Amino acid sequence: LTYSRASPGMHIIHIAAEMAPVAKVGGLGDVISGLGKALQRKGHLVEIVLPKYDCMQYDLITDMKALDVVVESYFDGQLFRNKIWVGIIEGLPVYFIEPHHPAKFFWRGKYYGEYDDFKRFSFFSRAAVELLYQAGKKPDIIHCHDWQTAFVAPLYWDIYAAKGFNSARICFTCHNFEYQGTAPASELASCGLDVDQLNRPDRMQDHSAHDKVNTVKGAIVFSNIVTTVSPTYSQEVRTVEGGRGLHETLKSHSKKFIGILNGIDTDAWNPSTDNYISVQYSADDLQGKAENKDAIRKCLKLSRSEGSQPLVGCITRLVPQKGVHLIRHAIYCALELGGQFVLLGSSPVPHIQREFEDIANHFQSHSHVRLLLKYDDALSHLIYAASDMFIIPSMFEPCGLTQMIAMRYGSVPIVRKTGGLNDSVFDVDDNTIPEQYQNGFTFVAPDEQGLSSAMERAFQHYIRSPESWQQLVQKDMRLDFSWDSSASQYEELYERSVARARAAARV
Numbered sequence: 001l002t003y004s005r006a007s008p009g010m011h012i013i014h015i016a017a018e019m020a021p022v023a024k025v026g027g028l029g030d031v032i033s034g035l036g037k038a039l040q041r042k043g044h045l046v047e048i049v050l051p052k053y054d055c056m057q058y059d060l061i062t063d064m065k066a067l068d069v070v071v072e073s074y075f076d077g078q079l080f081r082n083k084i085w086v087g088i089i090e091g092l093p094v095y096f097i098e099p100h101h102p103a104k105f106f107w108r109g110k111y112y113g114e115y116d117d118f119k120r121f122s123f124f125s126r127a128a129v130e131l132l133y134q135a136g137k138k139p140d141i142i143h144c145h146d147w148q149t150a151f152v153a154p155l156y157w158d159i160y161a162a163k164g165f166n167s168a169r170i171c172f173t174c175h176n177f178e179y180q181g182t183a184p185a186s187e188l189a190s191c192g193l194d195v196d197q198l199n200r201p202d203r204m205q206d207h208s209a210h211d212k213v214n215t216v217k218g219a220i221v222f223s224n225i226v227t228t229v230s231p232t233y234s235q236e237v238r239t240v241e242g243g244r245g246l247h248e249t250l251k252s253h254s255k256k257f258i259g260i261l262n263g264i265d266t267d268a269w270n271p272s273t274d275n276y277i278s279v280q281y282s283a284d285d286l287q288g289k290a291e292n293k294d295a296i297r298k299c300l301k302l303s304r305s306e307g308s309q310p311l312v313g314c315i316t317r318l319v320p321q322k323g324v325h326l327i328r329h330a331i332y333c334a335l336e337l338g339g340q341f342v343l344l345g346s347s348p349v350p351h352i353q354r355e356f357e358d359i360a361n362h363f364q365s366h367s368h369v370r371l372l373l374k375y376d377d378a379l380s381h382l383i384y385a386a387s388d389m390f391i392i393p394s395m396f397e398p399c400g401l402t403q404m405i406a407m408r409y410g411s412v413p414i415v416r417k418t419g420g421l422n423d424s425v426f427d428v429d430d431n432t433i434p435e436q437y438q439n440g441f442t443f444v445a446p447d448e449q450g451l452s453s454a455m456e457r458a459f460q461h462y463i464r465s466p467e468s469w470q471q472l473v474q475k476d477m478r479l480d481f482s483w484d485s486s487a488s489q490y491e492e493l494y495e496r497s498v499a500r501a502r503a504a505a506r507v
């Protein structure tokens with residue numbers, strides 16, 4: 001199979017269900033390409049294995065071709081043929097697995113949310129490890145992500161290591177502990193795992209029932225390195241409320257568990273080169289930001305009479321995790337404080353979507369509020385560029401990317417102090433924080449009062465001290481949220497784990 005190792009660095013293979021910009025549902029997709037590119041820049045050989053979905057953006061894959069090999073993988077007592085494709089996404093070599101299984105696992109017009117998701121992704125995990133084994137790869141690290149590819153960890157150690165495919169250490173990253181991939185224990189057998197061995201409290205048995213297995217738990221137990229996407233979230237999930245049933249497992253594996261803050265793709269999110277926005281701008285020349293604000297007000301038919309009236313932005317999935325009741329409150333709060341508000345969001349939850357449609361209708365021709373209930377990447381760039389403040393009142397937030405993107409575009413974040421928000425936004429009024437780190441407004445209590453007081457402080461600062469506000473905007477725009485430092489932390493973890501394995505092998 002096509003790529004061979006030429007670099008002196010490590011050989012790292014990510015097995016994942018998403019990769020931006022070709023197959024992206026959320027932050028996971030961004031991490032695969034962002035972290036992958038950063039590790040490649042550091043001199044490592046990075047390869048990715050993805051399902052070959054019918055609904056991917058094929059126009060963003062270069063040199064896509066089918067390989068002249070067929071990989072047979074086990075499922076439900078039989079061997080199934082998989083056609084293997086290769087292509088390049090953002091400079092990274094990617095293998096795509098196309099199963100020849102009658103259920104057409106990745107031919108459903110969508111990524112997730114099918115009745116047989118557990119089956120689809122356990123099939124994919126098995127086929128992906130089989131591909132690496134049959135290709136004779138000798139990776140140093142196999143990195144799997146979220147429950148969809150969590151099967152890789154027990155498959156590797158229980159089945160493949162015994163066959164001599166054992167060069168790698170396994171790293172598992174959980175991007176959100178809300179989603180754990182549970183199913184009746186018997187379903188685990190389909191991909192060849194031993195249900196009796198694994199359906200035990202110290203292995204894969206789910207905390208809620210003796211006859212259910214939990215794939216995220218399995219990956220925590222069987223991986224050499226376990227990470228999540230921010231240091232604060234890594235602490236929160238060790239608690240009863242935050243761990244969603246996995247806090248004990250995380251505590252007993254705490255030595256290998258760490259939180260590393262995600263970065264953002266600073267090429268894709270760059271106000272000085274962004275082609276979506278009306279006028280490009282930088283921290284040294286903020287005139288363009290004001291022009292973007294005027295342009296979006298014009299486009300959305302908001303009042304333009306007062307240039308200095310603060311514009312508050314919010315771009316989010318409308319799900320309970322994001323604090324939808326507080327987002328609703330923020331609209332009215334911004335109005336009361338004399339500001340304008342633009343929301344871009346959509347909801348997979350029908351009653352939340354309906355509720356926000358009612359609010360959107362209410363403000364349909366209002367001069368200061370507009371709600372846009374859809375997913376629209378291009379429009380998101382315009383809102384980041386146009387807004388003065390950006391609201392993120394999440395109930396929990398594993399990492400969060402929008403606060404970092406907002407700062408890069410000079411929109412000052414107002415966030416609840418939780419998860420990755422707590423690791424990236426530091427209050428300008430908190431004297432315990434060194435001034436150079438102060439970059440936004442935070443609140444703790446997940447209620448309307450908490451949010452209102454943070455918004456009031458932000459508005460006062462904006463209105464009473466325009467010069468100091470401008471300095472804050474410039475400071476935020478110059479902060480470094482690139483993948484470089486996060487990728488260095490992953491690199492160090494990988495290297496330490498590989499070195500430990502080699503030392504143990506020498507004894």
Ligand code: ADP
Binds near residue numbers: 027028315380400
């Ligand atoms: P999550 O992964 O929980 O949805 P993150 O903050 O990690 O939240 O990532 C959200 C990403 O999705 C950001 O890049 C944000 O700009 C984008 N996004 C969210 N909602 C929308 C939307 N309605 N339209 C366009 N982009 C959106």
